Amino acid sequence: MVHPKEKRYIEAMKLYNECIAFSAKGSEERSLAYGNRSFICLKMERFEDCLQNIRLARESNYPKHLNEKLNQREKEAKQALSKARNQNVTKVNPEVVETLQLSYPAHENAPQLANCLALGRSDQYGRHVVTNRKLKVGDVVMIEKPFVTVTMDTCQYVRCDFCQAERLFTLIPCEGCTVAMYCSEECISKAYGKYHRYECGVLRDMWTVLDRSGVIALRMIAIAIATFDNDLEKLKDHLDALDESKVDGFTMDWKKATPQDVFNTAHVLCTNQERRNIKELALRTFFTVVMHNDLLECTELGPVCEANPTASKLLLDLILRYLQIAECNHKLLICNSDNGPKSDNARFAIGCYPLINMLNHSCAPNVSRLTLPDGRCAIFVIHPVAKGGQLFESYK
Numbered sequence: 001m002v003h004p005k006e007k008r009y010i011e012a013m014k015l016y017n018e019c020i021a022f023s024a025k026g027s028e029e030r031s032l033a034y035g036n037r038s039f040i041c042l043k044m045e046r047f048e049d050c051l052q053n054i055r056l057a058r059e060s061n062y063p064k065h066l067n068e069k070l071n072q073r074e075k076e077a078k079q080a081l082s083k084a085r086n087q088n089v090t091k092v093n094p095e096v097v098e099t100l101q102l103s104y105p106a107h108e109n110a111p112q113l114a115n116c117l118a119l120g121r122s123d124q125y126g127r128h129v130v131t132n133r134k135l136k137v138g139d140v141v142m143i144e145k146p147f148v149t150v151t152m153d154t155c156q157y158v159r160c161d162f163c164q165a166e167r168l169f170t171l172i173p174c175e176g177c178t179v180a181m182y183c184s185e186e187c188i189s190k191a192y193g194k195y196h197r198y199e200c201g202v203l204r205d206m207w208t209v210l211d212r213s214g215v216i217a218l219r220m221i222a223i224a225i226a227t228f229d230n231d232l233e234k235l236k237d238h239l240d241a242l243d244e245s246k247v248d249g250f251t252m253d254w255k256k257a258t259p260q261d262v263f264n265t266a267h268v269l270c271t272n273q274e275r276r277n278i279k280e281l282a283l284r285t286f287f288t289v290v291m292h293n294d295l296l297e298c299t300e301l302g303p304v305c306e307a308n309p310t311a312s313k314l315l316l317d318l319i320l321r322y323l324q325i326a327e328c329n330h331k332l333l334i335c336n337s338d339n340g341p342k343s344d345n346a347r348f349a350i351g352c353y354p355l356i357n358m359l360n361h362s363c364a365p366n367v368s369r370l371t372l373p374d375g376r377c378a379i380f381v382i383h384p385v386a387k388g389g390q391l392f393e394s395y396k
């Protein structure tokens, strides 16, 4: 149970974070929000976080006439920290070292898969996962890193949008948008290089007009472009030469896989486009045009596509494809804390896992998913599966 006072501090912290995300770099408003965060950290005995916020407040433009207050707070936090260290009772938040392992030896080339699993294909089930040995309840058969994650809108001011770590007390903002916050400069720079440069200018709009799978589609497109050295021509050449029917994440050598190989496994996830009626396709085409326009108007893709209509068409095709892929393949990342899976903060992100996405749905599933603290997802058996049987999860 969280004490009501602590609950209020946490709510206030989220609001300060939002304020930081909306404020201008170096502004007094931002420095005051950092200063206020340091106050809450002190009250909550998070002395290291308190000192970090004081440093951030000073680096912003903390009003001189309030300096004395900040100095006093710093002194208190340092004293409390050294006392706590002497007594060895400092409040550390140790990262949970995740020790969950596969219950069977892994595939030689795919460490995320138990070697009893194989990819099946049939007219009835499409691609699906089968086991070539009997599985018992509790067996862990897949542990996979996400290809992409997006922090849930309810957790934007609570978690790092790159590594998903919960860093309520020390988040720092992206200077280009009011949506993404990060735990460190390192995550800012990794996110920017991997995808954020293409989504920064449109992310807030996309959260407004699209649902969460639409936002993950945007990020997948950004990753696709960045994976090919930010060169749409190179991406087009790659896709023109790609035999999609040959992409198989179950037989691919993940130890030697290039980022392009990994991209292929996400690119071939199902779209269900051929099953959609004209109305459904028209709706998705509408959102495709909205995202395309936004990307051309607000990002560096505008001049590239203006000079190159083929690149513009490729972008349009990718958006339509990824909106549909994301819709059929996104998974919720759920924090397994005592808040319970239904709490807003428990569902902290959405992600896409190319191998786990080969599992079909059943209302009577024999496997279930568990999100690990680092964002990986484990698949474990909840009903015995006979040799040769198909693994089903429930998509609900």
Ligand SMILES: C[S@@+](CC[C@H](N)C(=O)[O-])C[C@H]1O[C@@H](n2cnc3c(N)ncnc32)[C@H](O)[C@@H]1O
Residues within 6 Å of the ligand: 124, 125, 126, 127, 128, 269, 270, 272, 328, 329, 357, 358, 359, 360, 361, 362
């Ligand atoms: C995450 S994918 C699962 C892998 C998919 N079968 C494939 O070939 O890529 C989800 C899609 O698989 C299909 N699917 C899921 N469960 C199914 C089932 N029980 N029977 C047939 N198709 C299923 C649906 O088209 C669904 O949108």
